[in-house]
Amino acid sequence: MNRRNFIRLAGATGATMLAGCQGDETDTTESGTGNGDENGGTGNGDENGGTGNGDENGGESDVYDVTVESAAARGMELLDWNAQFAGWPNIWGRWLAYERYAQYNMTENEWMPRLIQDWSVDGTTITLNIREDHTYANGDQVTAEDIKANTVMNLATGAAFSEVFDSFNEVDDKTLEIETTKEVNPAIVEFTLLSQLQQAKMDAPYDELYQRYWEDEEDGVASDIQGREPQVPDYVSGIFGAESMDDEQYMMVRNPEHPDAGNVNFERYRFPNYPGNQGNWEAMIGDQIDTIMSAFTPSNIRAEMADHWVEYNFPGYWGVGYVFNHDEEAAPHISKRAVRQAITHAINREEVVTAAGAQIKEAFPTPAAISANVQDDWIDVGGAFPAMQGGAEKAAEVMQDAGYEKNSSGFWAMDGETVSFEVVVPSSWSDWVTATQAVVPQLQDAGFDVEMNRVNNINTVVGEGNFKMAARPWSPGNARSSHPYFPLNWVFGRAYNNAHSYPGAEEGAEIEVPAMDGDGTMSVNVQKRLDDLSTASGDEAKSIVQELAWVSHQDLPYLPVINKVEQSWISERRLSAPDPDDPAGNVKWPTFYAPRVGKMQWQGE
Template sequence: MATEDSPDKFEDVVNRRNFMRIAGVTGTAMLAGCGDGETDTDTGTENGGTENGGTENGGTENGGTENGGTENGGETDVQDVTVKSVAARSMDLLDWNAQYAGWPNIWGRWLVYERYAQYNMVENEWIPRLIEDWSIDGTTVTINIRDPHNYADGDPVTAEDIKVNTVMNLATGAAFADVFESFNEPDEKTLEIETNKEVNPSILEFTILSQLQQAKMAEPYDELYQRYWEDNEDGVSSDIQGREPQEPDFVSGIFGQQSKDSEQYILERNPEHPDAGNVNFERYRFPTYSGNQSKWEAMIGDSVDTVMSIFTPSNIRTQLADHWQEYNFPGYWGVGYVFNFDEDVAPHLSQRPVRQAITHAINREEVVTAAGAQVKEAFPTPAAISANVQDEWIDVGGQFSAMQGGAEKAAEIMQDAGYEKNGNGNWAMDGETVTFQVVVPSSWSDWVTATQAVVPQLQDAGFDAEINRVNNINTVVSNGDFKMAARPWSPGNARSSFPYFPLNWVFGRAYNNAHSYPGGEEGNEIEVPAMDGDGTMSVNVQQRLSDLSTATGDEVGEIVEELAWVSHQDIPYLPVINKREQSFISTRRLSAPENDEPAGNVKWPPFYAPRIGKMQWQGE
């Protein structure tokens, strides 16, 4: 019973190299946001951060002492005990390659590989970690590595290591990989990155800062670095993503692997980590659970202490003991519906009036109620900007209407476009009925529930629609073999708090423009009604996205509004649900941060809180 935030099987469990062939480098990289991947990169000067990142925006100079921990770890009595958690999926799918974005990676990577910086998902602020401060000055990015910070083997994390890790990220499809020009290491703990043009500081921070430090300038990464960065060799990305290490290459995080077998993996405290003094338990155990039902049973039976992420409906939540502390924070993604613009495949849904009629026919509030209102919210308006920040960028409910006119408004739009109801009460044109399936991943139970609420609304509005649950939706969508499919409306994670990333996603980057959106092609202009209501306006979407990537000041808001308007009118994707994450810590044996603390609003509380002394063993 897997869900959007905890799929227990990788869709149809495609072979890694076959998946990369289907989705391409861009597709696999952007999928990282859909399954808690690590290439999400966060915040910015227009969205609540500071120009330099630095320590003004929620962090501390020493990389994480604000929440009750000690500077550089200090000393604490370590108990010879094991904290029990759950694994995401069966062990035969799991490995330690965080560079592979197709999802069969281990949840414990958040503990074993250190983040460059942590992002507060509520306050939209950075919390420094491995990188203790940074600055952006024109085309120069300067990052300073926390000192001391060592790997588990005692070697220091150096600027060379940050360089090779960053290059691995660029090789596997990070946004704006082509603007990275050169690297310079003034000293062991300082890395300077030169770009070939000025890029919006928010985007650079998102691109760089929330990586995990998996690589080191040593075997095998030194060779991969040479081949990609120095020799410009083709195919290196597949070699990076295709690796399936059964133990971490280099442990930079607060735990390392003790063992891994067919049933579980066990992590052990890394005493070399500068915050090791804040961790007072020796091991962290992650056994396999077959699905959400078994995880819920483990939580109800108090046989586990933490769960990183699990969709937990209210009827299950009421069965949990009071000592379970739940954390909810924005996920910046959720259920959306992508339309195919290929007229041969989708002759009706490729037409804007039909998409607009569908938008009016789907009552988003009712879908949220069906799918779990506790941790989901309906989009105020179907513009491709996260519901959490729409009010900061556009006139929600005014110029950007909700488009929730129901079946009556849908009928008006369809009739104006030349459609008529046939003898079956379905919309048709020239004898051809508007017939389509809404494809949804069968293993994501709450997405199926949402789509089960959507389809009857479409039928009531005169569309000959039906649900189609598939096990291989990545293959279906990547091949363009669909008319309307349930897919994330953004690349997800904290980066989607900044409008560039979801706009870029819906306008073509998602799945290598598998929905054939005309605006996804360079040079194409999209004509939509003018924002002032007088006539039309033409927008070169790709050019304006490029402009946004380098814009600063007031120009950022102007471009965002223009592109959001195109997404609102043309609807390449229909965003329906904005999800909130669910993460759990049991206080039966552990201490836990309060919900409103920064440690309760990051990905993920059970993994970040130990670092700062906010999740400690308290005994049976």
């Protein structure tokens, strides 16, 4: 295949919100081999027991004609099965229907092979070896052609780093080689490739979409890929397939063709809609469900739940941030760096975390756009990178230095115009609302005329630029965001097609900030340095990260506030559950990964 020149599709965020985790930052990366966990459990019988399925990978277990009850995060009218390539909202069942290339242990920071049993990054060659016994639910083998089709769909819809993918070579049915245009950072390659979900197949409709995008270099293919709304998965590569969907629920059924099907001893997995956190809490307290993938659950709610609920906590690598609108017409005050810095000083991040639930939240030590729990690994926290937590007094100093004065109402103003704005927050995300309820009075006390605005259509509001300050994730999420490249790339323009109009998102644009050593200023071509980071490793990569982190710290395209600790739940009332320290309890998500390794099995009523 001849080289294809990619154009970065910064606005297509569907794939980037789903793909990628972290690997080791070395010149040549080799994974281990294996087929996941070997410790499949044994079924426990009741009158619903069936005949055992299984093999040496999963052990033998009876398959019971029962339904495990879970919850859906959104109404059925919003959901479809184009989950890998389209944007929010995404159906939770995608984690069951589409096999992940590899699973990332969020606590131990290591990969566990799944569909891709081993891989390597050597110079400009990436090699993916597919698990030999893995088939789709229709019995067809998952082949190198299928992996190629799926990868190209992700590239077309905006996967980070897509511009360096050059060509594909199917060595055999189970081995795919990918050539890149230059040597690349192995960690970023792993992030980009290994957390893909295998939704596509080199068959209709993906074969035509592949041809149009990769071979014919046709424009507009991304919107065609993302605009599809299939009501059932096109191809099931995961351990459960979708059986039905109606106005109230979707039902998934065990896929007996999956190589780990012998580890699953229940036939169905149901996802009714329990809207919002309140609905989830009521369902857990009332034991109406057996699992829930993710639910913010404060300690007072946990106290009302039965002891048979097992909680799983692991780093989320995302959380509450506040995106600033940098468009001078839409946000004449907040588009000024001094105002953003004053806001940053005025917001006490530790107090916000305490209000929002400190047991599952972590405050950012500095406003640099690097995950809070890894900042110490990359930058000089509290030294060269100060916390910027000077409170209302420091905020006043910054505002006055910028030419603002308080008016008769006690609010900051310039030339008769008051610094007035709303902080927009998604109304159904209760912990984000709570966090913002803590932020707003801090800003008011610092002299800003500000109110909170709870909206149901936050993506539309932000996507259309109709905001001044909005509560939005500070990263694209998932374990990849433990590597600085991904959150930095996010805040510098990839987020929501640069709906915040950050000037550094433009190719060639220079952002001038105070010099890191305190002597004068420095100008940084943000996009070029991101490209440089994508190929660097070791000390060179760390130096680039520090430079970009400094720009984010000083210029504040976003204000990261909270790093979330995920909460996932399995009830042992009818199911077995892995120990919270088990690898199956430290992945996204235990409720979907534990069944495939035999650690969430039906125990009976």
